[in-house]
Amino acid sequence: MDHVDIFVGNNTMVNPELYKLWLNGYTAPEAAQVQQKRGILHEYGATYEMLLSDTLDHFRTFFMLERFLKNPPSMGEQLVFQIAATTQRSLIHEYYQFDATVIREILSKKLSSRFRNALDDVSDRTRVSLRSCRRQFDNVKRVFKTVEEMPGSLVDNITSYFLLSTQLAQQYAAIVFIVNNRFEIGKKKLAYLTFGDLVHCANEMIATWSNSAKDSKDHEDVEVDLNRDFLHDLRDVKVLADKEILDEHKFIVMRRLQGKLTPVAMADLDNNFKSLSKALVNIACGLNHSKELRDFFLDLVEKVIEPCRQAGWSSREIHTFLFVYKDTSTALEVFSRHGPALRMVWDRYMNTTVSCLMKIYHT
Incomplete structure (x- = not known):
């Protein structure tokens, strides 16, 4: 007797426009109305009832897919929906997108x-x-x-x-x-x-x-945590807040900045150098404590950004100051006395802090 091979396919077709509407929180009737306004009924010669029924079918599929989207590896293992690998990746990517x-x-x-x-x-x-x-x-x-x-x-x-x-x-x-x-x-x-x-x-x-930073000893540790050794070592930069060192540093910075800042910015820096420097040093020393760490952004804004902004500093001027401040600090005699370890931890702190300050200094 002759036999017939029969293949039944059930490839799941995903309408990307409807999927986007579903992700954006539309109900099926709302999504159908959006499509109606886009002229889809005229394009296909369909009725609104047909459109709503089709939309409801798609939305039911999306709701059934959601349990796999919440556990992405399971998407490729499940047998309920036959979906191409590229479509699976797209569905997952869109699901985890955000505003x-x-x-x-x-x-x-x-x-x-x-x-x-x-x-x-x-x-x-x-x-x-x-x-x-x-x-x-x-x-x-x-x-x-x-x-x-x-x-x-x-x-x-x-x-x-x-x-x-x-x-x-x-x-x-x-x-x-x-x-x-x-x-x-x-x-x-x-x-x-x-x-x-x-x-x-x-x-x-x-x-x-963090623990994964190249200067950290615990590269394999949990990356969400800041490296405790680094935070502990930061306490040593407290010496930069000593009066004699502040005077020395201010003299070097002011001399290096001649002609690079406006007279207004130079006058403000002359009056407020010590408070700005102490702020940067105190923020560094405080990172070892949970409360001060949590207030990192608040401290940058209150103690560095707001004073400079109120004095009318431009982004270029604060960048120039911070670069010179950091560049000249390691030339201070105190760094020679404490050896290369203090210089390394200060550079590690300042490089990131300056990068953050420049990003959040909006004028």
Whole structure:
């Protein structure tokens, strides 16, 4: 008897426009109305009832896919939906995308259930739907809980477990780092700091101050934590706040800056050099304590940025000052007395602090 081979396929077709609407928090009827306004009924000669039924089918598929999106490795292992690998990666990438304004709001609070239940305020302020805000909150908390205690590189851990692009993983790494160290960024005077500002500073600290930094001894330790040896050694820079050293440093800096700053900036620096220098030194010494570490951004703004901004310093002028200040500090006699270790820890601190200051000094 002849036999017939029968192949039945059930490839899942994903409509990217509908998927985007679903991610943005639209209901199926709302998404159908959006498509109707785009002229899809005229294009296909369909009725609204047909359009709504099709949209409901897609949305049911998205809701069933969500449990796999929350655990990305399972997407490639599941047999319920036949989806091409490239489409799987795209679905995961889009699911973990976020609105910078929403994440900026989330980072200002604790990742608690109480805050999740109060995301209506975030939705109102950012004009992002409540459903989307909740998805973004849940994604941040999920990534954080998954990688917070993993040894090694945050970016590598996030890309491996959540299958995200390096660029997106770097942003999530910064988010995890900020949440883990509980940086205070919710104060009113810090509201001007953008999500991009925070990502830049967090990634700088990860690269130079964390356990994975090249100057750290514990390369394989958890990267979300700052290196304790480095923070402990920073206390030694307190000597830079001594009166004689401040006088010596001020003389060198003022001489080097002649003709490089406006007369107004030079006069202000002449009056306030010691307070600016002490601020930078005290911030360094305080990083060994949890409270002072959490206030890192607040201290930079209150003790360095605000005084310079009020005096009318331009971004170029503060950059010039900070470069000269750092460059001349290691030429001080105190560094010769304490050996190369103090110079290394000061450079390590200043390089990152200057980078952060320049990023968040908005004029």
